[in-house]
Structures are given as C-alpha cells and as structure tokens.
Amino acid sequence: MKxxxxxxxxxxxxGLRSVxxxxxxxxFVDEYDPDFLLMQETKISRKQVEESNVSEEFEEYxxxxxxxxxPGYAGTAVWVxxxxxxxxxxxxxxxxxxxxxxxxxxxxxGRLTGVELPKVYIVSAYVPNAKDDLSRxxxxxxxxxxxxxxxxxxxxxxxxxxxxxxxVAHQPMDLARPKQxxxxxxxxxxxxxxxxxxxxxxxxxxxxRALHPNTVKYSWWSHWGNARANNVGWRIDYVLISEALRSxxxxxxxxxxxxxxxxxxxxxxxxxxxxx
Numbered sequence: 001m002k003x004x005x006x007x008x009x010x011x012x013x014x015g016l017r018s019v020x021x022x023x024x025x026x027x028f029v030d031e032y033d034p035d036f037l038l039m040q041e042t043k044i045s046r047k048q049v050e051e052s053n054v055s056e057e058f059e060e061y062x063x064x065x066x067x068x069x070x071p072g073y074a075g076t077a078v079w080v081x082x083x084x085x086x087x088x089x090x091x092x093x094x095x096x097x098x099x100x101x102x103x104x105x106x107x108x109x110g111r112l113t114g115v116e117l118p119k120v121y122i123v124s125a126y127v128p129n130a131k132d133d134l135s136r137x138x139x140x141x142x143x144x145x146x147x148x149x150x151x152x153x154x155x156x157x158x159x160x161x162x163x164x165x166x167x168v169a170h171q172p173m174d175l176a177r178p179k180q181x182x183x184x185x186x187x188x189x190x191x192x193x194x195x196x197x198x199x200x201x202x203x204x205x206x207x208x209r210a211l212h213p214n215t216v217k218y219s220w221w222s223h224w225g226n227a228r229a230n231n232v233g234w235r236i237d238y239v240l241i242s243e244a245l246r247s248x249x250x251x252x253x254x255x256x257x258x259x260x261x262x263x264x265x266x267x268x269x270x271x272x273x274x275x276x
Contacts, residue, residue, distance in 0.1 A: 005250055005269045006084075009034040010124065010163035010239055012220070012263035016042040016077070020054060024260025029058065032255075034267070035081045037061065038124035040165045042075035042110075043068075064090050066110035066124075075110040076124040076164065080117075089116045091154075094123075099146060101139045112150070120245070120272070121154045125164035130185040137190060140167075144194030151202040159242035159272075162204070165220075165263065166238050168195045170206070173216050174235040186236060204240040207252040207268045217254040220263045228262075237266045248272035 009032060016039065019025040029037070046067050049055070055063060061079035068074040080088045091114030099106040106128055113124040125147065130137040147162075154160050168191040172178040181187040199206065208215075218233025227233060239252065251269040258264050 004271050006035050006272065007032070007267060007269050008036040008038070008122070008161060008163065008239065009255075009265045009267040010038040010040070010237060011258075011265040012040040012126070012165040012237060012261060014041050014043075014261040014263065016044045016054070016075075017048065017052070018043075019260045020052070020057075022260055024258075026057065028258055028260070028265070032258075032265075032267075035084060036122060037077075037079040038113075038122070038163050039077040039079075040075075040124060040126035042077050043072050044075055045071060062088055064088070064113055064115050066094075066113040068110040069108040070104065073109065074126055076113040076126050078113045078115045078122055078124045080115065080122075086117050090114070091116055091121070091123075094150065099139055099142055101136060103136060106139060106143055107146075112147075114150075114154070120158055121160045123151070123154075123160060123162040123164075125162050125166070127164070127166045127168070129167045130188065130191060132185055134185055134188070137185070137188065141190055141194055144191075144198055148198045148201045151198070151204065155202065155242060159244045160202075160204075161239065161241050161245065161268075163237075163239040163266070165236060166195060167236055168192060169234050169236055170195050171209075173214075174218075176218065176232040176234070186234065199240070202240075203243050205243055205246050205249075207239045207241050207249055208235075208254065208266065210246065210249065211252045217256065219254050219256075219266055223262060228256075231256075237263055239266055239268045241268070241270075245270065245272050 169175040219237035221228035
C-alpha cells in the first residue's frame with residue numbers, strides 16, 4: 001500500500017508451480033509489491049500447496065485457493081497482504097454444484113475464489129474456454145449467467161471486485177485481428193454478449209476501459225507465430241469493479257512487460273477504504 005492507494009493485480013499464471021520454478025512469481029512480487037494478488041489457472045492441488053514452500057516463500061500474504069477436482073487443471077487464488085491488517089475470510093461454497101457437460105462440472109474446477117473483507121468482496125475468476133470447435137459454448141453461456149447471479153447476490157451486501165481471465169475479447173479493439181476471428185471461440189456473439197450482460201446485470205465497470213476508452217493493449221498471446229513478439233494479442237483479462245467503487249479508481253493498467261506465462265498481469269490502484 002502506498003499512501004491511501006491499494007494495488008490489486010490479477011494474473012493467469014498458467015501453472016503456479018511453473019512460475020514458482022522459473023522464479024517469475026517472486027520477481028513479479030518483488031517488483032510490483034501487490035496488496036492483493038489474484039491468480040487463475042493455478043493448476044495446483046491442496047496437497048501440492050501443503051507440500052510446497054509457497055506459504056513460506058510468500059509469507060507476506062494470507063493465501064486463499066479454490067482447487068479443481070481434476071489434477072493439474074484450472075484453479076484460482078486470492079492472496080491478501082498481511083500488512084494491511086484486514087480480516088479476510090473465504091466465501092464458502094461459492095461454486096456449489098451443477099454446470100455439467102461432457103468435459104466435466106464447471107463448478108468443480110476451482111474457477112472462483114471469493115474472499116470477504118470488511119467493506120468489499122474480492123473474487124478471482126477463471127471463465128471457461130468455449131473450445132476451438134465451440135463444444136463448450138452452450139455451457140459457457142450458462143456460466144456467464146451463473147457468474148452474474150453470484151455477483152448480484154454478493155453486491156446485496158457490499159461492493160465487489162471480480163478479476164481474472166474471462167476468455168473473451170469484448171470489443172474489436174480488444175484483439176489484434178477482429179475480422180479474422182469473428183465467430184471463433186473468444187470472439188463469438190454469444191461470448192461477447194454474455195460479458196456485456198454481466199457488466200449490465202451486475203452493475204460492473206471494466207476498469208481499464210473506464211480510464212482508457214481508446215487504448216489498445218493485450219493481456220494474452222498465442223504460443224504460435226511469435227504472437228507475443230509481434231504483439232498479435234487479445235485483451236481477455238479484466239478487473240471489473242462495482243460502480244460504487246468507480247470514484248476511487250486511480251489507475252488501471254496492463255503489464256505486458258511481465259513474463260512467465262502466456263498471459264500478463266492486469267491491475268488497478270484504488271483509494272477505496274479497505275480497513276477493518
């Protein structure tokens with residue numbers, strides 16, 4: 001925390017053990033010192049967390065995880081800086097049961113980690129990919145409605161920050177080649193519409209677009225064709241905030257300079273009071 005400003009970063013790490021092994025996470029935390037760190041695609045189990053030294057190496061954070069039932073898959077986390085002195089509690093059973101298709105149950109994949117703080121909820125979200133053949137598009141649409149329901153219920157009590165990998169480019173400026181990707185996963189009318197409906201129904205603001213309405217920056221790049229080097233990317237990682245938090249929003253950034261994953265972190269700085 002710098003003065004009255006709180007920093008929140010969200011990063012799809014594409015494997016927590018991978019960024020730990022490469023030293024990417026330690027380097028990132030040392031350089032950016034986030035007050036809140038949300039992660040997606042942690043791909044780690046409770047047992048692996050307990051057996052690793054992640055709690056000791058990052059002892060400055062209180063660490064909350066949601067685990068996928070399937071090994072080495074999905075998963076999310078929220079880390080809260082202990083120095084903030086906040087009472088933080090995991091939101092129990094935020095996933096529940098019942099969004100099942102041929103790939104499995106979305107609600108058993110650790111796709112949401114919700115943490116309740118005295119004045120706000122913080123949610124790390126990993127929204128399902130519709131797949132190249134769009135075989136998971138139908139259940140992805142159900143997920144979008146489910147997530148909106150979750151946020152609406154939370155907001156009945158206090159404002160919400162929900163950040164993570166939403167697996168959709170909302171507007172044409174959010175991907176390098178919109179014309180070539182119309183109708184493909186991540187840029188279908190259904191996915192874009194579902195994201196827009198989430199913003200509308202839950203009363204959320206896209207923090208980056210709120211402060212940078214015309215700026216083109218990306219948060220994910222394919223492994224193919226030197227996409228990252230050529231900046232042929234997609235903006236699919238977002239920090240969404242309740243409208244009640246918008247007046248305290250100081251900055252919203254995307255950090256392509258941070259390496260270690262095929263995604264880069266996205267962040268906000270806010271003066272919203274988070275004290276007990």
